[in-house]
Amino acid sequence: MLSNEAWGLLVRDGGLRRGGAAGDRQGEIMLEFEGRAALVTGGGSGIGRETCLALAARGAFVWVTDYDRASAEATVDLIGRAGGRARALRLDVALEAEWEAALALTDDHADGLRILVNCAGKSIIAETFAMPVEDLRRILSINVEGTFLGMKHGIPRIARSGGGAVVNMSSALAMKGVARMAAYCGSKAAIEMMTKAVALECAELRNGVRVNSVHPGIVDTPAWHKHGPDEVGALSDTLSEGASVLSADEVARKVVPIGVACSAGEIAQTICFLASDAARHITGAGIVIDGGMTAG
Numbered sequence: 001m002l003s004n005e006a007w008g009l010l011v012r013d014g015g016l017r018r019g020g021a022a023g024d025r026q027g028e029i030m031l032e033f034e035g036r037a038a039l040v041t042g043g044g045s046g047i048g049r050e051t052c053l054a055l056a057a058r059g060a061f062v063w064v065t066d067y068d069r070a071s072a073e074a075t076v077d078l079i080g081r082a083g084g085r086a087r088a089l090r091l092d093v094a095l096e097a098e099w100e101a102a103l104a105l106t107d108d109h110a111d112g113l114r115i116l117v118n119c120a121g122k123s124i125i126a127e128t129f130a131m132p133v134e135d136l137r138r139i140l141s142i143n144v145e146g147t148f149l150g151m152k153h154g155i156p157r158i159a160r161s162g163g164g165a166v167v168n169m170s171s172a173l174a175m176k177g178v179a180r181m182a183a184y185c186g187s188k189a190a191i192e193m194m195t196k197a198v199a200l201e202c203a204e205l206r207n208g209v210r211v212n213s214v215h216p217g218i219v220d221t222p223a224w225h226k227h228g229p230d231e232v233g234a235l236s237d238t239l240s241e242g243a244s245v246l247s248a249d250e251v252a253r254k255v256v257p258i259g260v261a262c263s264a265g266e267i268a269q270t271i272c273f274l275a276s277d278a279a280r281h282i283t284g285a286g287i288v289i290d291g292g293m294t295a296g
């Protein structure tokens with residue numbers, strides 16, 4: 001049982017709930033992932049970090065992976081201080097050998113591998129007509145190949161562990177084009193359709209693995225501060241009226257119908273739901289969490 005202090009550390013943006021799911025007794029702490037291990041990519045920052053915290057708070061052992069190992073260790077430290085169980089691994093999702101090495105480590109874990117969250121991703125904002133094809137390839141290698149490799153090597157292990165769930169990080173921009181974001185929009189649309197195709201492949205195999213995608217709109221994470229001045233210049237006319245930095249809040253006021261950015265913790269909640277047995281009948285679905293961006 002987690003201490004009150006531990007709960008305090010893990011409760012972010014309403015990220016942790018007591019009771020609430022159908023059938024839970026009021027006030028009972030939900031530890032629905034007890035005895036299950038999860039692997040999260042991009043777990044060192046933003047949505048990935050919040051997902052690791054939320055899964056650990058519900059009892060999962062979490063393999064926190066990131067190509068920035070120090071950031072993954074920082075997430076593990078947060079989980080450990082809250083009384084959760086986790087281990088940090090370096091994993092560049094674009095490299096098949098690193099996937100194989102990371103997943104081989106999960107083979108010996110008592111909790112098996114039951115949940116895979118393919119969250120690592122990158123965006124680029126650049127005029128298509130001036131963009132080197134290498135930049136496109138880099139985005140595709142992380143977002144598309146990374147997600148593909150995770151499913152290729154992760155799903156057979158989840159099946160061997162008794163079944164479970166994959167949640168792939170797509171975006172509202174899989175469904176809605178934005179000028180100067182062709183590489184990103186294309187990569188996220190590819191993730192959406194790979195998700196559906198692999199979900200059907202798993203269903204055909206009756207291997208007990210569900211595969212879904214999430215489609216956030218504007219989420220307030222460190223990613224918004226990672227764009228260089230050229231990228232900010234390319235997008236700011238459209239979204240931020242010449243602002244010198246991109247802020248999720250500022251952009252959300254313009255493009256999100258409800259007028260506010262989403263928090264990373266809120267996205268983590270939807271990921272936990274899809275990973276849980278409460279979503280047993282949901283596979284091949286794309287869950288949109290975008291404040292209405294794609295509704296019109």
Ligand SMILES: NC(=O)c1ccc[n+]([C@@H]2O[C@H](COP(=O)([O-])OP(=O)(O)OC[C@H]3O[C@@H](n4cnc5c(N)ncnc54)[C@H](O)[C@@H]3O)[C@@H](O)[C@H]2O)c1
Pocket residue numbers: 041042043044045046047048065066067068071091092093094119120121122123142169170171172215216217218219220221222223224226264
């Ligand atoms: N922030 C948003 O508004 C938003 C909206 C829709 C979708 N998303 C998606 O959510 C995911 C997480 O984004 P975020 O906003 O939390 O960003 P973030 O920058 O805070 O976190 C991304 C993490 O991924 C890691 N990463 C990047 N490349 C990697 C690689 N090759 N291998 C392993 N790790 C790698 C980074 O080190 C970082 O820790 C991304 O896929 C992003 O496209 C974000």
